Amino acid sequence: MAGVRSPATPRDFEAAARARLDPAHYDYFAGGAGGEATLRANEAAFGRLALLPRVLRGAGAARTGVTLLGRPAGMPVLVAPTAFHRLADPEGERATARAAAATGTIMIVSMAATVAVGDVAAAAPGAVLWFQLYVQPDMRFTETIVRRAEAAGCAALVVTVDSPARGVRERELRHGFDDLPDGLNCENLRDGTRVRPIVMSPEIGWGHIARLRGMTDLPIVLKGVLNPADVRPALDHGAAALMVSNHGGRQLDSLPATADMLPEIVAAAGGAVPVLLDGGVRRGTDVVKALALGAAAVAVGRPVLWGLAADGERGAARVLGLLRAEVADALTLCGCASAADVGPDLVRRAC
Ligand SMILES: Cc1cc2nc3c(=O)[nH]c(=O)nc-3n(C[C@H](O)[C@H](O)[C@H](O)COP(=O)(O)O)c2cc1C
Numbered sequence: 001m002a003g004v005r006s007p008a009t010p011r012d013f014e015a016a017a018r019a020r021l022d023p024a025h026y027d028y029f030a031g032g033a034g035g036e037a038t039l040r041a042n043e044a045a046f047g048r049l050a051l052l053p054r055v056l057r058g059a060g061a062a063r064t065g066v067t068l069l070g071r072p073a074g075m076p077v078l079v080a081p082t083a084f085h086r087l088a089d090p091e092g093e094r095a096t097a098r099a100a101a102a103t104g105t106i107m108i109v110s111m112a113a114t115v116a117v118g119d120v121a122a123a124a125p126g127a128v129l130w131f132q133l134y135v136q137p138d139m140r141f142t143e144t145i146v147r148r149a150e151a152a153g154c155a156a157l158v159v160t161v162d163s164p165a166r167g168v169r170e171r172e173l174r175h176g177f178d179d180l181p182d183g184l185n186c187e188n189l190r191d192g193t194r195v196r197p198i199v200m201s202p203e204i205g206w207g208h209i210a211r212l213r214g215m216t217d218l219p220i221v222l223k224g225v226l227n228p229a230d231v232r233p234a235l236d237h238g239a240a241a242l243m244v245s246n247h248g249g250r251q252l253d254s255l256p257a258t259a260d261m262l263p264e265i266v267a268a269a270g271g272a273v274p275v276l277l278d279g280g281v282r283r284g285t286d287v288v289k290a291l292a293l294g295a296a297a298v299a300v301g302r303p304v305l306w307g308l309a310a311d312g313e314r315g316a317a318r319v320l321g322l323l324r325a326e327v328a329d330a331l332t333l334c335g336c337a338s339a340a341d342v343g344p345d346l347v348r349r350a351c
């Protein structure tokens, strides 16, 4: 692998990924909207938090397992939905799903995957998959997509609600990157012989969530909730979980870091549903900080893409395996036997 003989932490995969990827594709994965202030803020917010371990609790070596939406998961870290994995590796989302299965990690398959969700599931029989959906204004087509996710055995629908329009990413504009190369498609959007474009519509509203709720028995996770005022309507519309997210800084720039908004969203949810977070999680200590601020789990986007681009399935599995080991290490060194032992007393503002 370029640069590092033996990767010690997920970040070590980034240089190798960059060396292997077409620069336009690297910048698609890495970039954010506008001046990328939010992209930087997500990581920086974790840097401003410190952990405050408890001592002599005799907790034993930590276990990383958690229960999410009633099902066990190997660690409180999920694979965030990211598009276009075949830009990183020819096996694409199949490789990511096998890596997720190998490490007991829930994978949220993007609606913009370059492998159809049914084929992803077939390639990784042990994987627990959730499916990410952009509600399409044509609700009949939305239903077709939902049925595909159900048929593939997905255990939850993650509805991305932060995208009434696509974010403007200056790196993409500079490269002129606006479409997949020939031969690659968003396979979940097949409609007969054609592949429909993804529509990000400003017309989507709570009424669509109500219709979706009536369409499927799958638990619905709302991804992209950042303003505490949106928590009440989310609960009223039957959300089974919320994901605090600013889309990895890729939609609107100048949004707050997710770690900074997490406590307010957790307070607004009042324990009614689990709250997840993504954005800037790079280390096991970030995961434990998020748990201490009230998250039930976190998700990682770019680190998985670095592993996938650097070394395919093996690289993605290594990234997830390193994260799991880091979570176990951070829990043990905080005096916690498991994620359930992590409370708000474990985290402080460092500066
Ligand atoms: C290359 C890329 C593609 C993404 N595609 C999607 C997507 O298809 N659907 C979605 O809801 N979020 C998408 N996201 C956002 C991620 O789900 C997640 O919110 C974000 O990456 C988390 O931040 P992190 O990369 O700092 O971990 C994408 C992110 C990246 C980096």
Ligand SMILES: CC(C)CC(=O)C(=O)O
Pocket (backbone or CB within 6 Å): 083, 112, 198, 247, 250
């Ligand atoms: C193809 C896009 C809709 C995927 C996305 O959400 C992103 O690039 O952030």
